[in-house]
Amino acid sequence: MFINPTSQHQHNDNTAWLDRNIVAPAATAETPVVLETKGMHVYYGGNEALYEGDLQFLEHQITALIGPSGSGKSTFLRSLNRMNDNVAKVTGQILYRGVDVNQPDIDVYEMRRRIGMVFQRPNPFAKSIYENIVFALRRRGMTDKKQLDEIVETSLKQAAIWEEVKDKLDQSALALSGGQQQRLCIARALAVKPDILLLDEPASALDPVSTSQLENTLLKLKASYTIIIVTHNMQQAARISDYTAFFNLGRVLEYDETSRIFTSPKVQLTNNYVAGDFG
Amino acid sequence: MRRLFDDELDELDNGFTEMGVLVSHTVQKAVAAFINHDREAAQQIIAEDHQINDREIDLESKSFEMIALYQPVTTDLREVVTILKAVSDLERAGDHARNIAHATIEVKGQHRSPEVESQLATMGEQTTEIVKQAIQAYVNKDEQAARDLVAINNQLAAINERLLREVYNQAQADSNVILAAMKYSAVAADLLRIADYMINVGEWIVYLKTGQIVELKLMQNND
Numbered sequence: 001m002f003i004n005p006t007s008q009h010q011h012n013d014n015t016a017w018l019d020r021n022i023v024a025p026a027a028t029a030e031t032p033v034v035l036e037t038k039g040m041h042v043y044y045g046g047n048e049a050l051y052e053g054d055l056q057f058l059e060h061q062i063t064a065l066i067g068p069s070g071s072g073k074s075t076f077l078r079s080l081n082r083m084n085d086n087v088a089k090v091t092g093q094i095l096y097r098g099v100d101v102n103q104p105d106i107d108v109y110e111m112r113r114r115i116g117m118v119f120q121r122p123n124p125f126a127k128s129i130y131e132n133i134v135f136a137l138r139r140r141g142m143t144d145k146k147q148l149d150e151i152v153e154t155s156l157k158q159a160a161i162w163e164e165v166k167d168k169l170d171q172s173a174l175a176l177s178g179g180q181q182q183r184l185c186i187a188r189a190l191a192v193k194p195d196i197l198l199l200d201e202p203a204s205a206l207d208p209v210s211t212s213q214l215e216n217t218l219l220k221l222k223a224s225y226t227i228i229i230v231t232h233n234m235q236q237a238a239r240i241s242d243y244t245a246f247f248n249l250g251r252v253l254e255y256d257e258t259s260r261i262f263t264s265p266k267v268q269l270t271n272n273y274v275a276g277d278f279g
Numbered sequence: 280m281r282r283l284f285d286d287e288l289d290e291l292d293n294g295f296t297e298m299g300v301l302v303s304h305t306v307q308k309a310v311a312a313f314i315n316h317d318r319e320a321a322q323q324i325i326a327e328d329h330q331i332n333d334r335e336i337d338l339e340s341k342s343f344e345m346i347a348l349y350q351p352v353t354t355d356l357r358e359v360v361t362i363l364k365a366v367s368d369l370e371r372a373g374d375h376a377r378n379i380a381h382a383t384i385e386v387k388g389q390h391r392s393p394e395v396e397s398q399l400a401t402m403g404e405q406t407t408e409i410v411k412q413a414i415q416a417y418v419n420k421d422e423q424a425a426r427d428l429v430a431i432n433n434q435l436a437a438i439n440e441r442l443l444r445e446v447y448n449q450a451q452a453d454s455n456v457i458l459a460a461m462k463y464s465a466v467a468a469d470l471l472r473i474a475d476y477m478i479n480v481g482e483w484i485v486y487l488k489t490g491q492i493v494e495l496k497l498m499q500n501n502d
Contacts, residue, residue, distance in 0.1 A: 234352065235350060238352070262352045262353060262356075263352070263353065263356060263357070263490055264353065264357070264489070264490025264491075265353055270353075271353045271354055274352050274353055275351065275352055275353050275354065275355045276281055276284075277281055277355075
């Protein structure tokens with residue numbers, strides 16, 4: 001017979017360590033580049049945790065950063081709004097709407113108002129739901145009760161948690177479920193009207209129902225915000241993101257439209273990683 | 280988890296190859312039965328057609344199950360999708376082999392044309408060849424071999440044209456041949472369709488390797 005009996009499914013070999021494929025998303029007048037890194041390197045002490053991390057992020061798009069633990073994706077994310085300033089040395093440019101925010105004379109607090117962050121574990125303050133939302137606003141000197149009320153309602157609605165908490169705004173935020181707390185943290189980040197939301201594995205501590213609610217929230221927020229999300233959940237990246245960047249060993253190995261990353265990535269390691277056939 | 284997926288993918292892959300071999304043999308037997316006026320062999324092909332259909336259903340169910348359980352992506356996804364799509368093409372090719380078996384039974388006893396039948400035999404050989412090569416291209420996951428199927432398909436189309444002209448001339452010269460002539464052209468059409476389905480299989484092999492969904496015949500014409 002003409003059939004060769006060795007028709008077993010072949011494991012992909014991992015030899016192509018140096019392959020990279022970075023496809024910059026096509027910016028248009030409607031979706032300009034809002035954030036861009038150029039020549040960014042991050043060092044923890046003497047260790048270089050990130051190099052080759054040039055990426056562009058488009059307005060009102062969701063970009064997922066994926067990669068194994070220690071690949072540099074969270075380091076990259078935290079460096080974007082200079083959360084790493086105290087623990088790492090970040091060199092290179094981080095251009096926010098054309099302005100390099102990785103400079104000493106940048107007002108970091110003002111910059112973080114524009115580029116907000118939501119962390120892996122929900123971290124509401126031990127205060128009421130209401131106070132969680134208005135905390136930063138009060139710190140900034142806003143006192144008008146009507147204005148604060150309005151922002152609380154808008155932010156909670158945007159984070160898709162208003163209906164669940166509108167009757168108990170004075171209750172402790174810590175009494176909420178994990179999923180609700182996380183959406184509250186998003187609402188808190190939205191209250192200061194940011195431009196970009198950075199999320200570091202926001203759903204990793206949530207059950208599937210809360211995860212799904214969070215994802216729906218992010219998809220709605222996309223209309224008004226630019227979102228960059230680190231996730232270990234491949235299906236989550238596939239479900240919600242427009243673009244995906246794959247990090248490995250401190251480098252971005254592949255950056256492309258999410259649909260392409262999950263159907264026909266160009267880099268063998270990306271293929272292996274998203275298929276769960278890695279290492 | 281990953282090991283299990285690989286094992287099941289191997290199983291799916293082998294199942295598809297086996298079905299391909301079965302279809303390939305069936306086409307070969309159908310052509311031989313028609314050329315040799317072998318009604319018994321034709322009956323057997325018709326009786327065994329369900330084997331091909333059963334395998335299609337098996338492989339489809341297995342593919343659905345793997346998509347639901349493992350949610351495969353990238354090359355894994357493409358392998359499952361390739362099988363899911365190409366398995367229908369194999370099954371349809373099997374149906375056309377069965378049609379040829381029916382024609383074998385029906386044409387018996389009518390006036391026949393040795394000239395036309397000899398051309399049909401050539402077409403049958405080519406068709407058997409394209410089926411074999413398509414299955415081999417799948418086994419080897421060989422994109423170039425998949426693309427090369429178009430050349431055989433073109434030869435088949437050329438023979439078919441000559442054959443139809445011959446059938447027409449004979450029917451015009453002797454009206455007794457008309458019934459057989461209709462069967463001849465039907466069998467030729469079945470052979471062409473089988474080859475078409477093998478081109479489809481080739482297109483899925485290209486997809487498997489590249490992620491591109493292509494029309495091989497169109498690409499050939501554009502060259």
